[in-house]
Amino acid sequence: MGTINFEVAALCILLLNFFLFFSRSRLYLQQTRVFLILLLGTTFATVADIITVVMYWNVYRYSTGLLYAANILYYIFQNSVPLVFFIFLLALSGKTGAKRRFAIFLTAFPWMASLSLILTTPVTGWVFSFDPDYGYHRGAVLPLVYAIAFGYTLSGLGVFVRNRMRVSRETRIAIFLFLPFAFSTFIIQFFFPELLLQNLGISLSALIVLLTVQDFGKFTDHGTNLYNRNGLIVQLDLLLQKKRQSTVFLVSLDTVNFLRLVLGPESFSALEREIAGKLFGYAREDRFASLTGQGKFMLVIGDRAGLAVEREQLLRAFMSPWLFRDRLLSLSARICEVAMPEDTSSVPVLFQAQYELTRIQGQYPLNVIIPFGELGLSTTGRYQEISRKINRALITEGLSIVLQPIVSTRTGKTVAAEALVRLSDPSGALISPGEFIPVAEQNGSIHRIGDFVVREACKVYQNLRTRGFSLDYLEVNLSPIQCLQPNLPQRFLAIIREFGLAPQDLCFEITETAANHSPAVMKRNLDALVYAGFTIAVDDFGTGYSNIGGLMDLPFRIVKIDRSLIEAMDRSKNGKLGLEGVVSMFRHMSTQLVAEGVETADQVSRVQEMGIDFIQGYYYSRPVPPEAFMEFLAKEGSVCTG
Structure with missing residues (x-):
């Protein structure tokens, strides 16, 4: 047993390491967590070594069992440090992903073997032993234990190289500086066991790593102690890699230039620091913030359980004046809430969204949290991202259609179907029509999408007839933007002729609010479609607040009652009376009615009692690909018309 001078020095350096680790901003990387375990393991080994030496000063006061226990703890911690160092080097090299966890587990077997040797040494004396006079002796397999530890260090170095x-x-420089301190003291202590240098070497090496590899100053805004843009990007990427749902609040102070002018740059920076301290606090792995520009912050919440509290805190912060350096400041902010990955999984989109939030003074309300969807998509990265995916889909067959049956209430058989467009990205993930259709309407690609849907619907209808199925028609949705094209009938007639179909085989759906878009042009074009032989249906009736007079001017023959009216029928007597009024109104106009969103047998029965002609909803089938739709028809049996 040696003196504890070197171990005490090692303990002091380790305390400095802990102070630096916890007092500075850090990234919550795998390597950061492993490095903390490395510090803890070295600290426990150092303390255990000090305890064993102090006990040996008065060895006769302690039982042999206590001496064995203290030394076993020391060897366990001491021989765990090389394994942790090995994993730390793997983390630095990017080799600790989920796919490699089993391989890492296998590499722990030598450590488990050395652990078994250490734990059984009171019986075997293989690692160390005490003679009857309490003399400490090294065991025969102690070199093997050292060799295992040395092997982990060399293996980790090999992976790193x-x-x-x-x-x-x-x-690279920091790791190669680490090794001389760790290796030299390791070898010296092996040959001169009275020189307890190993933990001193590791603690000095850890200090080098902490001041270099684990120095995340370049990811921190030192004025506010929040992450800067680089730190935010790294931490958000980690959340997205873990596929964790998170929420980002974009916070942009109003009148930033005015505040900087009145307060001065130094005082304005102090104000940012105060805001950061009060609103965001200390960074955690699941809650952290970033200063992304002058007066611009992003708060990331990895746990949505407390979102309501976060919203309340953000709004309350700007409801009353701020007391700042003996003056009251009226601060306001524009705040946007972004759900990741639902709204976007792209970090650059967040920066573009924050730019959009303050791009036009007064465009978005102050001191109100607005959803991401209310931002102007045309100037955000999400808009650009979807535009690219639409263009790629039009080239690479990323668009497809699905079909939902429309069933006669009289016969219970499928008489028609609605063709719905679907957009998938290269990974196969579907993008909601509610998101990509508005983008397509803005960038003009809606016309190409519309032509695609009509052509695919005609192809499916032709295939249905070839297989012996008989439907009255297929329905295709028309965007209001499409309805304003002057050559609409000619384009659709050219497409149906390619497949040997007649205009009566297609029914075009328009929304209830479509009449509000250039009513005269809309009526003229829809009249031309009807004159060409196509049928017009009003979709989602009951959701809009359209001009009923304008709607009645359109040449529709079918009205599709929105699911909200069907659900209202179930909820109250007034809801039922309202639906009966709609049915009565259109019945007097000799209009065919379709009930949408029907999901239960009770709804089917009540819809039939009201005299509605057709049913469309999950009760019969969800929208399915064409082949699955044909299987549905085959199981249903013969297909009736009308």
């Missing part, structure tokens, strides 16, 4: 180009030059 092979993947050295993945890390920065600064990181």
